[in-house]
Amino acid sequence: MSITDFLTDLLNPDLAFLPKALAIAVMSSIVCGVVGCYVVLRGMAFIGDAVAHAVFPGVAVAFVLQGSLVLGGAVAGVATALLIAVFSQNRRVKEDSIIGVFLVGAFALGIVIISQAPGYAGSLQQFLFGSITGIPDRDLYVVGGAGLVILGLVLALHKEFVAVCLDREMSRAMGLSVFWLDIVLYVLVTLAVVISLQTIGNILVLALLITPAAAARLLTDRLGLMMLLAPLIGGASAVVGLYLSWSYDTPxxxxxxxVATVVFLAAWLFAPRHGLLTRRWGRPGVPGAGDDANSSPCPALSPTT
Structure with missing residues (x-):
């Protein structure tokens, strides 16, 4: 299918679900790209996975009651994020163990709940792998509104998030409430995951949160530029991915x-300073040519733009 044919289909009133799917995919990709920067820099991929599974029981309840899937998933995800943050304060059990407990527990609860609904198998497949045909108009506005709220909070708390990322103990000494900043970030991750579920699905949504931000991390050492590149990569992946999906009838x-994974692999190979081939073929003695970009949660990162 040519790009012209794809644009024609987008304007076809008989295919009204297609522009809605594109809009939600792009909006959720942009939001996930921004929030995902903090997730990547703090090494929080596991909490992102936990949240992606934690929203499932809320989505299942909303489906059974025929309510808003976005609202149901948000409530369940926020509740689980709060529980993880509270239980993690007990240092007897490490945070990754707490996350693991709530991850599988929440997902199991969602399986039990949705199994009580008619059309169980089809509904489960839609939640796990996403669907572009069943997006109601109200979800378009919910996703847009939630995305603006998330980006607004990120803008308001950006300096605090960066401080906690760079040095948690120093942040405490500066008087920052690290616990509550963690809570807010967990909630933002939850909301970013929830608004992405219907097009990406529960299984793959973590990739939308992590992959564009990880690719951007390879391309730059500046946080400001990274937070511009990540949503651009995510949004472009959504557009190209939907075009290829529509052209070749793929999920x-x-x-x-x-598509996002291909971008990440290209960055891993050809990034200007940190790409594998760039470092191998680069001139000897170039500063940073052999640096290990994963030696700390925020290595060699400049907060400036």
Whole structure:
């Protein structure tokens, strides 16, 4: 299918679900790209996975009651994020163990709940792998509104998030409430995951949160530029992925994630300073040519733009 044919289909009133799917995919990709920067820099991929599974029981309850899937998932995800943050204060059990407990527990609860609904198998497949055909108009506005709220909070608390990322103990000494900043970040991750579920699905949504930000991390050492590149990569992956999915009749969520993965692999190989081939073929003695970009949660990162 040519790009012209794809644009024609977008304007076809009989295919009204297609522009809605594109809008939600792009909006959620942009939001996930921004929030994902903090997730990547703090090494929080596991909490992102936990939240992606934690929203499932809320989505299942909303489906059974025929309510808003976005609202149901947000409530369940926020509740689980708060529980993880509270239980993690007990240093007897490490945070990753707490996350693991709530991850599988929440997902199991969602399986039990949705199994009580008619059309169980089809509904479960839609939640796990996404669907572009069943997006109601109200979700378009919910996703747009939630995205603006998330980006607004990120803008308001950006300096605090960066401080906690760079040095948690120093942040405490400066008087910052690290616990509550963690809570807010967990909630933002939850909301970013929830608004992405319907196009990407529960299984693949973590990739939308992590992959564009990880690719951007390879391309720059400046946080400001990274937070511009990540949503651009995510949004472009959504557009290209939906185009390829529509052209070749492939699952939209999987195709979007594969496009983002290709971008990450290209960055891993050809990034100007940190790409594998760039470092191998680069001139000897170039500063940073052999630096290990993963030696700390925020290595060699400049907060400036």
């Amino acid at each position: 939209v969520g999987g195709t979007i994630v594969l």
